[in-house]
Amino acid sequence: MTTFENFRAEAEPPEYSVGRRMIGLARRSGTATIGLAVVVVFGVVALIAPLIIPYDPVAIFTDRLLQPPSATHWFGTDGNGMDVFSRVLYAARYAFGVAVPAVTISVLIGVPLGLLTGYRGGMFDEVTVRFMDSLRVFPLIVLALAVVAATGQSLLNVILIIGILDSPVFVRLVRAEVLQLRSSTFVEAAVATGNPVRRILFVHLLLNSTKGAMAQVAVRAAWAVRIMATLAFFGVGIEAPTPEWGSMIRQGAEYMATGQWWVGVFPGVALILLVLGFNMMGDGLQDLFDPRRRAEKR
């Protein structure tokens, strides 16, 4: 009896749990680990920013305009006499504060819509897919700028619009999966035993069809952070003195040709680091969730 149990324990696949896979992946994919580390560091900074910043991010020192980096102001001061270091750290709050809810909205719209269109098919599916494809003729960045400019300047608008504009990514991924699974035995069995559509979609299909979509979450977060900063750079959505990277780069832009580089470069580097962190993490997540890519890496 004991031998039999031992045998069963051994037969357990070695990379069964996601946790163990994560460790295995961390060993295999340095990229993903570094990406995760960067995102975590920024996340912690965002959480504790008010405790660690040396100055109020919108406090004005009228006697210290455009000072280069020094011991008192590590990243220098900007044209308003605000401390760039404090502002760069504090801005991490806006990055996460926009990206997290925006991606959540994308998922909350995209996943159910993908399940429904893929499973139901027919007219509803046709119209949804056609609509999403038509939107592809517009550059997303221009669309985001135009929509936010038209609907008014508020952080809530920025979050909603980024979330909505990006939801087709999830619709497509989930829909494609559902289309493949729709005629599989387990779905047929679920239908035959009289499960309502709602249950088939959200119990039977949900977990089986969203792996690819989940792998995209980090990449979409990277995109959300980028778009938010771009909007702010063009003065749309987030107003000027707000400590936000894009809006700080906007202010720094006018000093680039005259050499006060620190005003724009530090927020820009912070922005790139976080976006890169998300992208690297996303790269690793895709390896984790996509067996084809995993096989390719070996």
Add this chain to the structure above:
Amino acid sequence: MNVSRFLVRRLLLVVPLLVFITFFTFMLTRLGGGDAAALISGPNSTAAELDMIRAELGLDEPLLTQFWIYISSAVQGDLGVSWVNKRPVLTDLIERLPITLELLFWGVGLGALIGIPVGLRAARDHNQRFDQVVRFFSLLGFSIPTYFLGLVMILVFFYFLGWSPPAMGRISLMITPPPAVTNSYLIDGLIAARWEVVQSAFSQLILPVIAMAIIAAAPIIKQTRAIAMDVLSSEYVRTSEASGLSRRVIQSIVARNSMTPIITFIGTELTALIGTASVLEFIFAWGGMGQYGLQAIIQGDFSAVQGYVLALALFSVIVFVVIDLVVVLIEPRADMSA
């Protein structure tokens, strides 16, 4: 089915798309209920004045009537008048379009020239040092905001190194522009045989084109690598390897068979890249359609925004049709009935 019939069918499919696009762009600017009349007349106008302006612009009509007026005049080539500079939007767009296309052409061209060979090589040596370095830089390329890249290039190459002229437009202010033929100073300078024009236009082009190429190269590399990897694992490549063809021959087989999907990809990418070009125009004071459009968005100049977004969509639609046509022409296996 011959090519011209294919083209006709493809163009017929575009018509409903264009109607949708026009409707969408129209609604876009009406979404938030921003008041154009208030924008035009300024803060000190009376309610009666506002009503008069609204009536003049047709803003007091129901939305669907407004849309009908817009689309029926759009078909006749009237996209309305910019409320900022009082000029017809269509004239402004047509004048500025070649300027944007010039930047897009050189930038994406250079990006593809770098991206395709690099992607092919990364696929060949996948998981080796070269591939890993390329993958990182491609991720970095995805992560750099266009405007920031442009600004840093100005800082480094204009301010610190002094290699490039100030980023103020497409030609030095000291030089009188050549007579406009194509609106590209580079080509117009050649036509007018004025060397100093060509030289100045070229040196102004370098920075934005390189920035454009960097942004364009990242997705091209990533996609080329993926496509070439697929081709590499195909059976005809395995057969070629097994029958002892040299590495070089196999490389060229892979390259040739990857070309169609790569061209298709670059075509679809152009939709996003013309947005990138717009942003770069803004940074480099380029004065093309992109800068015009972004300024219109910021200033709330609705007619201009509509015209600009419509032009971008039209551009994408045309590119999609052209790409389909190119694929049909170069790819004997392509199915023309689709």
